[in-house]
Amino acid sequence: MSAAHPVPSTASDAVWKALADPTRRQLLDELRRGPRTTGDLCGLFAMTRFGVMKHLRQLEEAGLLLIERRGRERWNHLNPTPIREIYRRWIRPFEEEGADQLLQLKRVAERGVAAKPTRKKTR
């Protein structure tokens, strides 16, 4: 696909995908409290070890994990940088521009009518 209007597919796509799953968000929440071994993390979920490991791999590929090997153990460390990146480049802009938009929305919700924008070519 992606002929005339290719989908960007930036490097942060993997981060968004990683954050989309509740299990992975829970993993990040746990790692926010400190580093954990893979085995520790497996004990937190109702799925098998392999399922958790698959999630960990996706987090790692998204750059959200730094991994430290100690003998036969693997300590997983959270890397918050990609999340900050997403915030700076995507979420914060929504915070900034929201003020007057919210007023418009209030009108839409209350009266079913907003400011009337001029129409473009509809194709």
Next chain:
Amino acid sequence: MSAAHPVPSTASDAVWKALADPTRRQLLDELRRGPRTTGDLCGLFAMTRFGVMKHLRQLEEAGLLLIERRGRERWNHLNPTPIREIYRRWIRPFEEEGADQLLQLKRVAERGVAAKPTRKKTR
């Protein structure tokens, strides 16, 4: 599943899922500049009208869209509130606690060794 450790499945799950797709993020980016009709939005992508409409529906179900009907047109308005909610309840905490964690990570990356945490039961 979800036997011993049920996955939360909060109301914001739909928002995360909605944000996971690059096409939907692009739609939100466009709507951030102002309200658009469904037809307008369809012209921005290389997919058919139906594909775009499916994405719009998912955005709506996640609460990210407010819809205003004007005759036979539908004006889609961005509702930034759910994104702010996600920021406040999930992303901002990562910003706050990150400082010392980042120091630890530097050690991990540079020397391959971090502070040695005490081990728990591995199961």
Next chain:
DNA sequence: TCAATATGTGACTAAAAGGTCACCTATGAG
């Protein structure tokens, strides 16, 4: 050495998601 522990890989199944198509409804202009 030997066995228990901790982790890793590849193939496989089932469900969900992205996308298209055929078809339908409603509105506005003449």
Next chain:
DNA sequence: CTCATAGGTGACCTTTTAGTCACATATTGA
């Protein structure tokens, strides 16, 4: 009314993703 236009729905196909299982490797302690 009539017809072109904007929007909407459901079935359908294809790809991706979540999760499991069988099997394999590496490390530690006795």
